Amino acid sequence: MSPAPPSCELCAQDGGRLVWRGPRLRVIRAEDVHFPAFYRVVWTEHVAEWSGLAPADRAWMMEAVTAVESVLRAHLRPTKVNLASLGNVVPHLHWHVIARFDWDSHFPAPVWAAAQRPVAPPAVERLACSLDVLDAAVAQAVAVACGPER
């Protein structure tokens, strides 16, 4: 655990719509209009780098990331899932898990690159299920992967 800078926004707040919370990590949905199925797995303690976690914690956090990816694949059949741990702006360990589609505003560029096209109707209306259903499935899968006993 690193000392948390007083300004760390992922220490101070959830950082998005809370989908699941356990003692060691939480899952939030980013509420991004371009990428409605954009989740983040956020480590509770203030750790900056992936290799700053103990091996068992890395394995455990990656199980949560994989559980989210698996739900996105099963429910949405995305063209690709994108995973990333960047943290240049907020150096508090969090994994982005993003369902990407060949029709989305940026595909095949990363979500951080320039948009390539307008999308209408809105992306959220093109998903194969509602965000409520998706959130519930993500929460259930992460609870199985990272239940309270672990």
Add this chain to the structure above:
Amino acid sequence: MSPAPPSCELCAQDGGRLVWRGPRLRVIRAEDVHFPAFYRVVWTEHVAEWSGLAPADRAWMMEAVTAVESVLRAHLRPTKVNLASLGNVVPHLHWHVIARFDWDSHFPAPVWAAAQRPVAPPAVERLACSLDVLDAAVAQAVAVACGPER
């Protein structure tokens, strides 16, 4: 293992300067002028998604990713390390492992966003060690994490 499309460039070639090769994965350096300490861990078989790997293979591949990150941190003291598995253009499982510095051309934006500033002298000249030394340290660390017996 997914069927490899005939055009998959990571099935056909290393995809960069080869740093270490084992039977199940290889590590290459991307040779990017803006980000000289940019490595990729590439799964040998054609698998598109992270959750398409068996759990033991995920654990093993992530040990290689973590070993590369640890070498970058120890040798370069970067501002941040960025990790990502995207694959929108080349959907063959590979992890980007990139040392980022607050002086680099894109920081704090992701490497896939627009450049924010020119950098002179060239980024490679600002690293705390040569790329030959870095490559050797990466190869050694990955060999320990993913030795031929595993």
